[in-house]
Amino acid sequence: MADVQVSVNGAENEVDAAKIARSVASSSLFKAAVYGRDPNWGRIACAVGNAGIHFDHKKLRISLGEILLMEGGQPLPFNRAAASDYLKKAGETHGTVEILISIGVKGKGRDKHGDVI
DSSP states (O other): OOEEEEEEESOSSHHHHHHHHHHHHHOHHHHHHHHTTOOOHHHHHHHHHTTOOOOOGGGOEEEETTEEEEETTEEOOOOHHHHHHHHHHHHHTTOEEEEEEEOOSSSOOBOTTSOBO
16 A cells, blocks of 8 residues: 655645645545545545635645646546556555645645645
8 A cells, every 4th residue: 555645735824734634644535545546536625625624615726646636626637547557556666645735725835846836
C-alpha cells in the first residue's frame, strides 16, 4: 500500500489545513479509492467537506499528483487511465500518493513546487 501525503493550501490557518488533511487521509472511502486505483475526485471533495471547515466550494481545487481533477469547485476532464496508473505505480513501489488541495479561503495557495494556484 502506498503512503498518502495530503497538502492543503488556502486555509485560514494551519489548524484548519490540518483538519482537512486528516479528514481526507482518514476517510475510508478515500482509502478504498486509493487501494482500488480509482481516481475518484468525489471521495476527496466529500472528505474535504466533512472536515467541518468553512470554505467556498467554488474555490476548491484538487490534484492527484500532477493530475488536476477539480478546479473552481468543478470536476475537470482528465486522463482517468493515467490517474489510475499513478495510483497503481505508487502502490506497487510503496511510493507516495500526493493529494494537493486548495480551498482558497486565504488568498491563493501554492502547490508542492511553490507555484501559485
